[in-house]
Amino acid sequence: MANEILVEVSSEETRVAIIEDRELVEYYTEKAYGGRLVGNIYKGKVQSVLPGMQAAFVDIGYSKNAFLYIKDAVADKFNINPHTDDDTYSKNSENDSDDKVDNLDNFDNCKRSNDIFKENSNYKNDISYNSKDYNINQILKQGQVITVQVIKDPMGSKGPRVTTHITLPGRYVVLVPGVDYIGISRKISNDYEKNRLKKIAEKIRPSGMGIIMRTIAEGKDEEDFQNDIKFLTQLWQNILEREKGEHAPRCLHTDYNLLFRTIRDFFTPEIDKLIINDLDQYKKALEYAEVVSPALKSRIELFKKSKSLFDYYQIDYRLKRDLARKIWLKCGGYIIIDKAEALTVIDVNTGKYIGADNPENTIVKTNLEAATEIARQIRLRNIGGIIVI
Incomplete structure (x- = not known):
């Protein structure tokens, strides 16, 4: 087993396990009905504004109001958080909007974070604003209707977290409506490749919209991005059409299912196999791959053994x-991993390892192994926020 993606489908849920170098590194699950909210776009209504917290609560039609922090409501320079596997980005400000893609309509119908800011504050004509310079009640008013996107699912007693900075991820690029912006994934380290992709982005970027080049864009030519751009701009136009209705709160766009997102975000040339246990979903996976990565279709396999897929690969045991x-x-x-509401604490112990020569080498070897395992655990458990080791 090298690098594989395992997809187990049942009547109740879909589960995905990602294996790298024989280790389980990521695990996802999605209920057949409902569940994940991240990526969904809503027309919401501000229920309350809390100056003391520099935040607001927004009704998006969910059982709990969504939380909107000021930095997610103000168009801070480069304050963009795409919900993709490309966690961090190298950003370049692009004020020039001369480059155009043919047959695109005007995207000014929707009130982006810039527009919300201009309406409700003493706006100065500057490309960027700093959320620290303003109070939330200068930005939002109770009863105001705004368009938001979920960036964090509800957890425990907390509702979902939302942002006004809309991002639409594709196979190779992330489209950022309403922002003159070009970003390159920081996982692309070669400076020549960064500059090459930046030049391509300048050519294909729709007027008045931003583009983030994802990690998988490395080595791709300009024509490889055209389908992504066409699909995402059409998707944005569809969202704008739905937004014109007066009713709020309501959902404007539901993010794609787990199988599609897996193929879009994780099924790269580094993956040797994508194995699925369900014939119907196998056929859909082939259809999805035809759209986003046709060269990899031959790597999709249907699991035909009598055992369940996850039992065969001992995924539940590993979990x-x-x-x-x-x-x-x-x-x-x-290592001991304890998760509290505000932070995660990881304790490293030598345990049964007493070493062969001196205590210093024992500690160093333990810490080196712990560092590798902690990195895997953070990825597998999707740990964010404050981490104390």
Whole structure:
């Protein structure tokens, strides 16, 4: 087993496991009905504005009001958070909007974060604004109707977190409506390749919209991006049409299902196989791959063994072992992972490992193994926020 994606489909849910170098590194699950909100776009109504918290609560039609922090409501320079696997970006401000893509309509119908800011504050004609310079009640008013996108699912007693900075991810690019902006994934380290992709982005970027080049864009030619641009701009126009209705709150766009997102975001040339246990979903996967990565269709396989896919690859056993509070290291040491509401604490211990020569080498070897395992655990558990080690 090298690098594989396993997709197990049942009547109740779809589960995805990503294996790299024989290790389980990511795991996703999605209920057949409802569940994930991240990526969905809503026309919402501001229910309350809280100056003391520099935040607002927005009714998006969910059982709990969504939380909108001021930095997600003000168009801070480069304050863009696309919900994709490309976690961090190298950003370049682009004031020039001469480059155009043919047959695009005007995208000014929708009130983006810039427009909300201009309406409700003492606006100065500047490309960027700093959220620290303003109070939330200068930006938003109770009862105001705004368009937002979910960037974090509800958890426990907390509702979803939303932003006014809309991002639409495609296979190779992320489209950022209403922003003159070009970004390159920081996972692309070669300076020549960054500059090459930036020049392509300048050519294909729709007027008045931003583009982020994703990691998988590395090495691609200009024509490879055309389908992405065409699809995403049409998707944005469809969202704008739905937005024209007066009723709020309501959903304007639901993000695609887990299988589609998996093929779009994770099925790269580095993946040797994508294995699916369901014939209907296997056929859909082939259709999706034809759209986003036709060269990889031959790597999609239908699982035909009598055992369930996850049992065959011992995924449930791995999950139980790898998501435990105590994780053993190969050397005999271990780490303890405790998650609180405000932060995650990780403790490293030498455990059974006593070393062969001196205590310093024992500690160094334990810490080196722990560092590798902690990185995997952060990815597998999708740990964010404050982490104390």
